[in-house]
Amino acid sequence: MDAISPEREERRRRQKELADQLKASGAMDEIFAKIDAGEPLTGEHGMLGGMLKAALERGLDAELTEHVGYDRGDAEASLYPNSRNGSTPKTVSTEIGDIELAVPRDRNGSFTPMLVPKGQRRLDGLDGMIISLYAGGMTIRDIQHHLANTIGTELSHETISKITDQVADEVLAWQTRPLESLYPVIYLDAIIVKIRDGGHVRNKAAHIAVGVDMDGIKHVLGIWVQATEGAKFWASVCAELANRGVRDVLIVCCDGLTGFPEAIAATWPEATVQTCVVHLIRAAMRFVNYKDRKAVAAALKPIYQAANEDTALEALEEFSASELGKRYPSAVKSFQDAWDKFTPFLAFPPELRRVIYTTNAIESLNYQLRKITKNRGHFPNDAAAVKLLWLAICDIEDKRAREREKERGLPASKRKASGRLIEGNVTTNWKQALEQLALAYPERINPYL
Known part of the structure; x- marks a missing residue:
């Protein structure tokens, strides 16, 4: 039998104890009889609505009793300076439907209920x-x-x-929160969303940055909808990160973005901008016939698995001169066009290459976000898009956390819940990668070790 977490077991125990007490007291007999007779529990005429109405009105009446100083029906009520003065009808929306309440009031008009505050129309x-x-x-x-x-x-x-x-204030607080001084690696990728711009709807790129801190833990640093093209936009993003405390970045892994390398160089002059190798391979395979895809993929491996830049260049020239290279010159051109941004990757040892090889960590997040945004027509503005993406990230992580909580205590072989998607996820083989980073950038990373 599957193990049950202590918290869940305690919750079950308390609920069973309360249910047994209610059954034994006979308090539920009339309700059970109504259920047996076919009366609904939820909806407009459901019993739960009636029970919630009774509970809220009883609580409001108790608040008024405390406010005026005497109980309903008290013979000495006239001796008190304030008195009860009937009730006011009010509709509140709840998780089980709309509830029609009779909110009590006082003669002086000074009663301010706390259970259902004035102006509140929803629980x-x-x-x-x-x-x-x-x-x-x-x-x-x-x-x-x-x-x-x-x-x-x-x-x-x-x-x-x-x-x-x-949640707008929460989004703003998250988007402006202080960050770490050093992020060894930052991944950057984008998801396309439809946003109304003036009188028409157009596609915009919502860029998501994920930083890996010194402990190898990933964090979503921010979400930015690209309002302008090129260097001006990226300069504002980099300036924002710097203003939030980021003093240095060792490696930024992204797909080719116009103006981005220049913005990085202006903010963090020593940072290395690295093209995502997986994006590069995909670009090279874009026009390859399906029957040749495996052969081309195999022919490209010696390029991005080369020991150094010279060996990679030889492998690219060999592929270019081959039958496949001549058949698909676009694949050769993809590597040639991205060569300057691809080759920094070749200077790193295998442990570090595995970390910066791809933006898959952020792409898996974007895959989940696309499932959420694909059914929406468009967003009214940039802020609405950022709000939904932030809420979606929180929702995804919360759902995964609940699934893991349910499986707490089970042996590893029986756990099926997904791990953290991004936020709080630990980078695989981070210790080995950090060791290589310390060797490659000793003066920049040692102060933070």
């Missing part, structure tokens, strides 16, 4: 549900339809939009 749990649905990729109209169909709650498009906007 906190519903806000959390809406934000979770939004982070999972549902549009505001999808959420509106889902709530109406499942729990009978009718919320306007504007209300749901305001709820999701509540």
Whole structure:
């Protein structure tokens, strides 16, 4: 039998104990009878709605009792300076549907309930549900339809939009949080999103940076939607990272980006900009016939697995002169065009090459994000795109954490939950890679060891 985590076991024990107490007291007998008679639990006429209404109104009445100083029906009520003054109807939206409340009021108008504050039209749990649905990729109209169909709650498009906007301050705090002084490696990749720009919708690149700190732990450093082309945009991104505390970067691994190397050189002059080798291979294979793909892939290996730049150049010339190279000159040209940004990779030892070989770590994240954004028509602005991507990253990591928590205590052979996607993930073979970095950049990395 599968092992159960201590926390889950304790939760089960408490819930069973409470259920047994309720059954033994007879308090649930009438409810069980109604369920047996076919009365619904949820929805507009569900019993849970009635129970929640009763509980909230009882709590509000207790708050008013404390405020005015006497219980309902007290014979000496007239002796108190303030008094009860009937109730006001109020509808609140909850996770189980809309609840019609009778909110008590006082004669002086000084009563301010805490359980359901003035102006609040939703219980906190519903806000959390809406934000979770939004982070999972549902549009505001999808959420509106889902709530109406499942729990009978009718919320306007504007209300749901305001709820999701509540996280804007959290996004801003995350996007401006202080960073480490040194990131040995930073990966940069992009996901294409549709954003309204003036009177039309156009594709924009949302760039995501993942930094590896001195402990080999990966962190999403930020998300930037490219508003302008080239060096100006990248200069602003680099300046932002520097202002948040990044004093040095050893290696930046990315696909070819216009103006990016110049921005890096201006901010961190000693940083190495490295083209993602996997991106380079994909570009070389773009126009290769399916039947020749395996042969071309095998022929390219000696280039990116070469011991040094001279050996790699010989391998490229050999491929160029071969039958496959002549058949697919575009594959040769891909390597030739990226040669200056590809060759720094060849100067690193195998342990370090495995770390910077690819931006797959961030590509796997982008794959998950594309599944969430693909069903959306477009975003109204850049900030909305950043907000959803941030929420989606948090949601993905939270779901994985819950899956791992369920399997805590199980032997490794029986664990099926996925590990961390990016945030907090530890880079494979980091100790060996860090050792090589310390040998290659001793004066820059030793102060942080």
